[in-house]
Amino acid sequence: DAKTTQPNSMESNEEEPVHLPCNHSTISGTDYIHWYRQLPSQGPEYVIHGLTSNVNNRMASLAIAEDRKSSTLILHRATLRDAAVYYCILRDGGNKLVFGAGTILRVKS
Amino acid sequence: EPEVTQTPSHQVTQMGQEVILRCVPISNHLYFYWYRQILGQKVEFLVSFYNNEISEKSEIFDDQFSVERPDGSNFTLKIRSTKLEDSAMYFCASSVGLNSGNTIYFGEGSWLTVV
Numbered sequence: 565d566a567k568t569t570q571p572n573s574m575e576s577n578e579e580e581p582v583h584l585p586c587n588h589s590t591i592s593g594t595d596y597i598h599w600y601r602q603l604p605s606q607g608p609e610y611v612i613h614g615l616t617s618n619v620n621n622r623m624a625s626l627a628i629a630e631d632r633k634s635s636t637l638i639l640h641r642a643t644l645r646d647a648a649v650y651y652c653i654l655r656d657g658g659n660k661l662v663f664g665a666g667t668i669l670r671v672k673s
Numbered sequence: 674e675p676e677v678t679q680t681p682s683h684q685v686t687q688m689g690q691e692v693i694l695r696c697v698p699i700s701n702h703l704y705f706y707w708y709r710q711i712l713g714q715k716v717e718f719l720v721s722f723y724n725n726e727i728s729e730k731s732e733i734f735d736d737q738f739s740v741e742r743p744d745g746s747n748f749t750l751k752i753r754s755t756k757l758e759d760s761a762m763y764f765c766a767s768s769v770g771l772n773s774g775n776t777i778y779f780g781e782g783s784w785l786t787v788v
Contacts (some may be wrong), residue, residue: 596773606675607764607779608716615774651716655773659729660706661723
């Protein structure tokens with residue numbers, strides 16, 4: 565399974581944008597980049613995914629580097645409800661997602 | 674929005690007892706999964722299931738564990754004789770397909786406490 569590297573934790577102020585980085589230098593051509601988040605005592609929640617082009621949805625934006633070796637999840641205006649662990653995962657079409665430790669995002673009011 | 678639902682949300686059981694955790698995957702999904710998360714640790718894959726067969730399982734998924742799709746809507750995880758170390762949050766998940774662009778959707782989890 566391809567590996568990703570994320571910072572252990574990040575902090576943001578409420579209503580400011582947050583950029584969560586992820587490095588995946590060994591990504592293969594068919595790997596999609598998936599982002600999930602997990603709020604305390606809840607299941608992983610799908611956020612966004614992409615292959616090559618930048619992606620936007622109602623929750624976030626995903627910016628993918630041209631060489632695909634890194635990506636950034638962008639929360640446009642962080643709220644207290646966005647405080648969670650954010651996971652960047654490469655999916656190669658196999659049966660499972662491999663979760664790392666993720667980035668703990670703290671949002672200050 | 675369709676969602677994966679799990680029952681019970683929390684179960685306390687005595688060591689050695691059998692436990693069945695239940696899940697209703699999203700209705701048009703064909704692939705089903707169980708993951709678990711021990712308190713303070715990473716989310717770990719247990720097993721995937723397709724077409725009434727296990728398609729992949731992890732080393733954690735030993736003979737004490739089994740999965741079943743007893744009817745057209747439910748997907749269950751059975752632990753035959755629970756151990757203290759089985760205490761964890763168990764997540765059911767489902768997806769339309771195995772393509773790397775397909776999203777896997779997770780339920781809210783079932784907290785299992787073995788005493």
